[in-house]
Amino acid sequence: MSGVTGRTPDRPVPPDDQLVPDQPDQPDELERAVRESLRRQAELPRPLPVDPADRAIRRANRTLRRRTLTGVALAAVATVVVSTGVAQIGGGSTGPDSPVLIGDPLGPSTAVSVGPQPPAVGAVRAEADLIVGTSLGTTEGRQIELDGVGPVERAQRMADDTGWLLLGGATAAGRTLWSVGSDGTVGVLLAGAATIVAAPDGRRVAWRDGGQLHTAGVVAGQLVATAGTPVADGVEPVGVVGDTVLVRRDPQRPGVAGWRPAEGPPRDLDGSVRYVYGGRPDGRLVGQVVGGDGRSCLALLGPTGGVEGRPGCVPLGPDGHGAVSADGRWLLVNGPDGEAGAVLVDLDTLGKAPGVHPAGPPLTGAVAWAPPGTALYADRAGNLVRLRVDRVLAGDRGTSTSLAGAGPEHPPVVVTPSHP
Missing domain, CATH: 2.40.128 (Lipocalin)
Known part of the structure; x- marks a missing residue:
């Protein structure tokens, strides 16, 4: 096409009435623009129609996404199955945040x-x-x-x-x-x-x-x-007696509730109750109550949670450590002064002049009552304290024994026996 003007010799000649006069020679601007455009396109690097590496990466990403979604779905199904199993076992209400059983x-x-x-x-x-x-x-x-x-x-x-x-x-x-x-x-x-x-x-x-x-x-x-x-914020279980779960409404104030699932939500006990240490053979609970003058007293709580009889005002510690013996006769509990140590209280004397006897170093946790009339617990130094009721009544105090591998940072843990 370069340099061509007028008609080409091999082109059919139209009739005379259709002839167009020849145009003077001049550059074909359209042709030049087309040639320039084609040249520029030819100089640009063309990508492969199919990039094998790109295809492999995309395929791997899709597989990873599918596996991730499948794992999440399986985890959700497992969670539903476990939660459903727990609900079927218990028949009670369990929230979505309940710990895994x-x-x-x-x-x-x-x-x-x-x-x-x-x-x-x-x-x-x-x-x-x-x-x-x-x-x-x-x-x-x-x-x-x-x-x-x-x-x-x-x-x-x-x-x-x-x-x-x-x-x-x-x-x-x-x-x-x-x-x-x-x-x-x-x-x-x-x-x-x-x-x-x-x-x-x-x-x-x-x-x-x-x-x-x-x-x-x-x-x-x-x-x-x-x-x-x-339950509301701040409510915490503090003990279990029989089928009753003991619940503290506010850790900063007196007030304990009792919850039996068959009887509905927790019901408040006497509003002056601060701690519950155990039970007596007749089913009454032994608790620490706060008197009108702010003094701590021991009282027996009846089936409805109310204080029965006249409380025996015994100076007690504010930490709640203590436990009733298996026969319901004795209470080993911390006294008011942490340095004074634990005291032994004769629960048969409640409502009278309570019999209180110095017993040994302060309690730091659980008390294991074992027959005949023997109590064991850990003291602050990580030693094991053992005392016998008859010796405490005679004026002796519990003796501490150090154990290999135990100490203040790792005290021994006494195992509470199972009492019917």
Whole structure:
């Protein structure tokens, strides 16, 4: 096409009436523009119609997204299945934030039957189980290594002595409740709960999680008949007596409520009640109440939670540490002055002139009452204190014994026996 003007010789000649006069030679601007455009397009790098690497990356990303979504869906289904199972077992209300109830054990821990041997601390090992470090020593002379169990704050024998309930201390992830079978098998019953308490007979536990208060029975190391109820902020379970969960409304003020799932929401006990230490054989509870003058007194609480009779005003500590003996006769509790130590109170004298006897160093946690009339607990130095009622009445005080592996940072944990 370059340099062409007028008509080409091989082009058919139109009739004379259709002839167009020849135009003078001039550059074809349109042709030049088209050529320039084609040249520029030819100079641009063209991508491959199909990039194998790009296709592989896109395919891998799609596969990863599908697997992620599938995993999330499976986790959601598992959560629904577990939650549904708990609801079917308990028949009570459980909130979406309730801790996971895990039925599968962690596996057997190292249970070493060492047979009869000299007790580690005189006659102590023959009267109560002890946890020192990661080892559980039983009254039968066995040593069970608690593999997979974190720091234990309290320990409780299960009903019928089928094993132990171990309550973990407070952590950033909440508290944990473990079960340990008589064969050493360890399982997680609760994880992530804000507060966990167990009944003295080992048949029931209660816990707080989010805006829900829960309780369940313990049978063969498993939680059964779970029930729940919504509670206000600040409400915490502080104990279990029989089928009643004791709840503190406000940790800064007196006021304890009792909750039985079959009877609806928690019902307030006497408004002056600060702590409940246990029960008497007739079913009445032993509690610390605050008198009109601000003094602490001991009182018996009837079935409706009201104070019965005239309280016996005994100077008591504000920490709530203390426990009633298995026969309901004695209360070992901290006195008003932390340095004065623990006192032994004869509950048969309530309503009269209460019999109060200095007993030993201050309590720091649970008290294990073992027959005949013997109590064990840990003191502030991490020593094990053992006292006998008859010796305290005679003027003696409990004796402290240091244990290998125990100390102020890692005190021994006395295992509360299961009392019917």
